[in-house]
Amino acid sequence: MRMCRECGVPLLVSKMYKWEDNGAIIQTGKQPIRMSFFDFDRIDGIFNGLSEMIGIPLEHITTECASRNARQYVDNIVPSPLRKTLRRIGFKQVVAYLCNLGKAYGYGTIRMLEMQRGKGGDYRLRFLVNNPHSLAIICGNILGAVESIEGRDAYSEYRQTDEDEYEVVIRLGSHRVELQGRFEERRYVYRPGRIEYDRCPACHIPLDMAAYRWDVETGIISHPVSKERIAFFTPWGLDAMLNELEVELQExxxxxxxxxxxxxxxxxxxxxxxxxxxxxxxxxxxxxxxxxxxxxxxxxxxxxxxxxxxxxxxxxxxxxxxxxxxxxxxxxxxxxxxxxxxxxxxxxxxxxx
Ligand SMILES: [Zn+2]
Structure with a gap:
């Protein structure tokens, strides 16, 4: 992965994201997507806290929401005709690209170990995940990406294989939980802003971002002093997860x-x-x-x-x-x-x- 020679941030990040002067980060492309960059410990904190208050485990719902989010995300970045072609010719390279993206975004490392795309019960994609920022969300992300490309429903299973290492298997079939909500993407209203950042002279990313340690080998972005672990995430994904929970649990x-x-x-x-x-x-x-x-x-x-x-x-x-x-x-x-x-x-x- 190529890094900026001045600030050390992956060029994938500076190429893909624009730090606007109004407090928004936008993923550029045909369909701009709002992004945010924050502490995943906190996301787990939200779901663990809710789970305690409500008194039921929420892992399956988190995975389900993350999978819908990822499915929409990949639908957006991989056009439908291309997805059809990939179904025919195979999609190892696209998976490798998405895994690489995951490393630059702070998701840990994800590697595909096995791709068996037979009909029905013979379908099995096996991944090895190290240092996931949030295992439930990673499972959902892998699941959603596969579903987007295959154009079919699937489900995920995982087992721990070592410290901070998990094997995730995707099979075709219906979801563990079917959510009733519509999982709509929030349309943000952008007001103009006047924020001025000190930016890297080479890649133009705000220098505050360069203060983090971008370890693309392990897929971990962390602050050298506070040790806080950070990753990119679409904020509407979290908003939508919380809306889903509200519909689902009536709380x-x-x-x-x-x-x-x-x-x-x-x-x-x-x-x-x-x-x-x-x-x-x-x-x-x-x-x-x-x-x-x-x-x-x-x-x-x-x-x-x-x-x-x-x-x-x-x-x-x-x-x-x-x-x-x-x-x-x-x-x-x-x-x-x-x-x-x-x-x-x-x-x-x-x-x-
Ligand atoms: Zn730079």
């Missing part, structure tokens, strides 16, 4: 997500204690593609924030709440948040009455 999922993130921040972000650090953290959302903070007020009694071009709003609201509580030394607070039809998030955190 107030967004409020639960806020609560999981409040707890996550209180537990994991204890090193961020001062108001200035909180401000810096929220202004840093933009480079991760999570929107642009247009106003932020914080003191002992409240935190008020507006974010333009927002996405994954319950996550941000819960994080804001947790950080407010840490900084003000309180055990609880009230949180109100709202998203306007043109994607402006407002969050208001107040001290308990």
């Amino acid at each position: 107030a999922i967004p409020d639960m997500v806020v609560e999981t993130q409040r707890l996550y921040a209180r537990d994991r972000l204890q090193h961020i204690t001062g108001w200035n650090e909180i401000e810096t953290l929220f202004h840093g959302l933009a480079v991760r593609g999570l929107g642009s903070v247009s106003s932020l007020e914080l003191d002992e009694d409240h935190l008020e924030m507006s974010v333009e071009n927002s996405c994954m709003e319950p996550m941000l609201a819960g994080t804001a709440q947790g950080l407010y509580e840490l900084a003000s030394g309180r055990d609880s607070s009230t949180c109100r948040w709202n998203v306007t039809p043109d994607d402006v998030l407002t969050v208001e955190i107040l001290r308990p009455q």
